[in-house]
Amino acid sequence: MTEFEPDILTFCCNWCSYAGADLAGVSRLQYPTNSRIIRVMCSSRIEPIHILEAFKEGTDGILVTGCHIGDCHYIEGNVHTDERMKEMVDALEHLGLGQRLHLEWVSAAEGKKFQETITDFVEKIRALGPNPLKHKGVEE
Amino acid sequence: MTQQETNTEKTQAEELRIGAFICECGVNIAGSVDCHAVADYISTLPNVVTSVVNKYTCSDAGQAEIKKAIRDMNLNRVLVASCTPKTHEPIFRACVEEAGLNPYLFEFVNIREHCSWIHMWEKEDATRKAKELVRMGVARAALLEPLESSEVPVTNKALVIGAGVTGMQAAMDIGDMGFQVYLVEQGPSIGGKMAQLDKTFPTNDCSICILGPKMVEVARNKNIEIMSYSEVTEVDGYVGNFKVKVKHKPRYLNIDECTGCGLCSEACPVEVPYTEFNEGIGTRKAIYTPFPQAVPLRALVDKVNCIGCGACIKACERGAIDMDQKETFSELDVGVIIVTAGFDVYDPEPKNEFGFGLYDNVITTMEFERLINASGPTMGKVVRPSDVKPPKRIGFVQCVGSRDKHSNIYCSSFCCMASLKNAQLLREKYPDTEVYIMYMDMRTPFRMYEEFYNRARDMGIRFIRGRPAEVTEDENGNHNIIARIEDTLTNEIVNLELDLMVLSVGAVSPESTEKIRQILKVSRAADGFMMEAHPKLKPVDTTLDGIFIGGMTQGPKDIPYSISQGSACAARATRFLAQGKALTEGITAKVNEDICVGCGVCVPMCPFQALSIEDNKLKIISALCKGCGTCMAACPTGALEQSHFKNVQLLEQVKKVFAYGEV
Numbered sequence: 001m002t003e004f005e006p007d008i009l010t011f012c013c014n015w016c017s018y019a020g021a022d023l024a025g026v027s028r029l030q031y032p033t034n035s036r037i038i039r040v041m042c043s044s045r046i047e048p049i050h051i052l053e054a055f056k057e058g059t060d061g062i063l064v065t066g067c068h069i070g071d072c073h074y075i076e077g078n079v080h081t082d083e084r085m086k087e088m089v090d091a092l093e094h095l096g097l098g099q100r101l102h103l104e105w106v107s108a109a110e111g112k113k114f115q116e117t118i119t120d121f122v123e124k125i126r127a128l129g130p131n132p133l134k135h136k137g138v139e140e
Numbered sequence: 141m142t143q144q145e146t147n148t149e150k151t152q153a154e155e156l157r158i159g160a161f162i163c164e165c166g167v168n169i170a171g172s173v174d175c176h177a178v179a180d181y182i183s184t185l186p187n188v189v190t191s192v193v194n195k196y197t198c199s200d201a202g203q204a205e206i207k208k209a210i211r212d213m214n215l216n217r218v219l220v221a222s223c224t225p226k227t228h229e230p231i232f233r234a235c236v237e238e239a240g241l242n243p244y245l246f247e248f249v250n251i252r253e254h255c256s257w258i259h260m261w262e263k264e265d266a267t268r269k270a271k272e273l274v275r276m277g278v279a280r281a282a283l284l285e286p287l288e289s290s291e292v293p294v295t296n297k298a299l300v301i302g303a304g305v306t307g308m309q310a311a312m313d314i315g316d317m318g319f320q321v322y323l324v325e326q327g328p329s330i331g332g333k334m335a336q337l338d339k340t341f342p343t344n345d346c347s348i349c350i351l352g353p354k355m356v357e358v359a360r361n362k363n364i365e366i367m368s369y370s371e372v373t374e375v376d377g378y379v380g381n382f383k384v385k386v387k388h389k390p391r392y393l394n395i396d397e398c399t400g401c402g403l404c405s406e407a408c409p410v411e412v413p414y415t416e417f418n419e420g421i422g423t424r425k426a427i428y429t430p431f432p433q434a435v436p437l438r439a440l441v442d443k444v445n446c447i448g449c450g451a452c453i454k455a456c457e458r459g460a461i462d463m464d465q466k467e468t469f470s471e472l473d474v475g476v477i478i479v480t481a482g483f484d485v486y487d488p489e490p491k492n493e494f495g496f497g498l499y500d501n502v503i504t505t506m507e508f509e510r511l512i513n514a515s516g517p518t519m520g521k522v523v524r525p526s527d528v529k530p531p532k533r534i535g536f537v538q539c540v541g542s543r544d545k546h547s548n549i550y551c552s553s554f555c556c557m558a559s560l561k562n563a564q565l566l567r568e569k570y571p572d573t574e575v576y577i578m579y580m581d582m583r584t585p586f587r588m589y590e591e592f593y594n595r596a597r598d599m600g601i602r603f604i605r606g607r608p609a610e611v612t613e614d615e616n617g618n619h620n621i622i623a624r625i626e627d628t629l630t631n632e633i634v635n636l637e638l639d640l641m642v643l644s645v646g647a648v649s650p651e652s653t654e655k656i657r658q659i660l661k662v663s664r665a666a667d668g669f670m671m672e673a674h675p676k677l678k679p680v681d682t683t684l685d686g687i688f689i690g691g692m693t694q695g696p697k698d699i700p701y702s703i704s705q706g707s708a709c710a711a712r713a714t715r716f717l718a719q720g721k722a723l724t725e726g727i728t729a730k731v732n733e734d735i736c737v738g739c740g741v742c743v744p745m746c747p748f749q750a751l752s753i754e755d756n757k758l759k760i761i762s763a764l765c766k767g768c769g770t771c772m773a774a775c776p777t778g779a780l781e782q783s784h785f786k787n788v789q790l791l792e793q794v795k796k797v798f799a800y801g802e803v
Binding site: 038107 | 224225226250252253254257258259260261262265266268269272273276658661663664665666671683684727745747748766767768769770772773774782785787790791793794795797798
């Protein structure tokens with residue numbers, strides 16, 4: 001058996017964290033291949049259904065990233081994200097998935113932080129093991 | 141342009157025909173991703189009509205191939221997998237639009253910054269990841285809908301924040317192009333830090349002699365309105381339509397009546413250290429004009445130190461003084477904003493670096509500039525603070541607050557030249573003076589700078605490669621400075637006794653600039669300065685349309701570079717003013733009135749007041765909507781949607797993001 005490789009979905013906001021991910025790339029900061037980015041304009045666009053659907057599909061861990069508080073391009077979209085994600089984690093606890101959702105602020109200048117965030121989260125989810133809802137061998 | 145009108149009506153009513161273009165970007169992508177394997181896999185997906193690899197998709201040839209494919213194969217969706225949309229999305233959107241496709245039917249997938257560059261030595265995994273990313277893009281592309289950008293009118297006025305030499309240049313250029321400019325300066329005069337300097341490198345011409353006329357020119361420019369002693373407190377709106385609130389701090393005199401004659405200052409009995417302009421050397425009165433060449437040449441009252449004796453009121457022949465003056469506010473409508481808010485010099489005092497703050501005869505470059513300046517507090521006579529005697533041995537310490545892990549890692553870039561200049565001035569003025577420069581590396585790029593360095597060497601200035609490891613005062617009570625240095629060229633320890641030591645302090649971003657940054661929501665770079673849109677291609681743009689940054693606001697630089705950026709800001713900003721219109725993206729919120737129950741939960745979510753409830757239904761003012769999506773995540777019925785980021789589109793991405801073994 002090969003080691004479990006978690007599938008990580010990362011939501012990035014257009015202004016800060018997506019640019020932070022770009023900076024990580026431009027700086028050639030290497031990190032695990034497990035993460036896939038979906039870009040939204042603001043982290044506050046993300047709804048519970050996006051998170052739930054991703055977990056239902058079998059995603060092992062979800063990172064929501066956005067601008068630091070005070071830096072939101074839309075003034076305080078990230079304040080709403082903060083509230084919503086806290087509630088979301090609470091709700092997911094009941095399903096045993098609470099640890100698989102994580103919120104992190106990454107600025108456009110924090111390529112290094114983006115690299116570290118992904119790396120740490122991949123390790124954390126790897127230790128947790130596969131999402132219990134994961135499709136099993138449908139396409140394999 | 142050619143085909144623009146011929147077939148703009150290709151929409152999703154037709155059968156889906158997706159074209160995928162996978163860019164190798166030379167070896168930037170192809171080095172770690174097997175692009176042909178990606179293209180082959182993508183060609184097997186539903187609705188994909190063509191899937192090809194380009195060497196450089198963004199090149200003329202690459203773009204021509206996209207256009208040709210749109211026409212020949214009747215494509216109605218185009219996907220490019222290459223670099224970041226932050227730089228290249230506008231290019232490809234324009235490309236597909238030229239071939240007659242709605243630009244919002246273009247999908248971009250980032251397989252460079254988000255794949256090949258971060259997985260450089262894992263080709264197999266990186267290729268699998270690229271396949272999945274493109275697969276997700278194809279799924280999203282199938283669900284894209286055509287949208288229209290809307291055109292908004294642009295108020296043909298500009299705001300420049302900060303009237304140092306950069307801001308002055310920007311304001312003059314815009315004014316000369318025929319547009320009105322508000323030039324807001326927090327200090328009582330325009331001119332900035334350059335007004336304080338003695339001479340300027342590499343020509344050693346007198347700073348205020350070249351700046352003074354420029355300041356007068358700014359004041360005389362009919363299109364420039366100077367708002368001195370004022371601060372921007374609020375900014376609302378978007379490109380072309382910014383609403384700005386400016387606070388005018390009270391000077392406690394009527395600026396229209398004051399002539400700057402100075403009788404009030406003569407009458408004032410209060411003397412306080414002149415920190416604002418002379419770095420605390422010498423004194424000024426509690427009512428004073430900022431400096432002899434100030435623009436506007438008007439007095440102001442330092443209310444903190446004023447004792448309220450009324451002597452100035454009696455002395456003023458024009459009755460200009462008004463001790464009850466209150467702050468006032470202006471509201472401005474502008475189309476573009478330029479931030480040229482300058483810098484602070486690094487403060488070595490908190491950590492007593494190199495004895496600064498402990499020993500009187502350790503001073504900073506700015507203090508030295510005021511000391512050697514003919515119109516400074518000592519009339520240009522260089523004396524040391526402890527005994528006001530002329531120093532015979534002077535040393536400059538480089539990189540204080542720069543290139544230092546414990547303060548700022550960046551190079552402040554102007555300090556080597558500033559010390560070379562000051563060292564030369566000393567040798568010219570006092571040929572008997574011994575002058576030392578203690579440095580890590582002398583950095584003198586740009587035209588005539590290396591020659592300037594050579595000239596300093598020829599003038600007998602002594603260079604020691606190494607900076608003081610220990611700084612003490614000598615024990616004889618004459619306040620001489622003993623600098624203990626390892627000269628790394630000779631491998632010797634030197635104990636250098638100096639009468640005066642000057643710390644060549646670097647630049648930092650001021651707290652006042654941080655406030656403006658937060659008001660405008662411009663990104664902050666790791667070094668604390670404001671961040672440009674692209675470090676090479678867009679050095680004075682920000683990621684926000686219509687907002688530009690120049691001079692020290694964008695990082696440390698010298699005067700010629702700052703002035704160039706001032707002009708660059710003006711040119712970039714004036715594009716909007718000259719066209720009189722700007723395009724806003726069509727990614728705004730939309731409401732399905734059949735579903736909306738008018739509950740109003742979304743209304744307070746909107747930071748831009750774009751939402752309201754009228755007749756139990758939600759009303760959206762599209763011009764105010766900036767397309768963040770905050771409101772729709774709050775909608776309990778699913779009546780709200782964000783164009784281009786619709787739920788179906790995002791959910792499809794979520795579902796297709798991992799192939800779970802299929803790839």
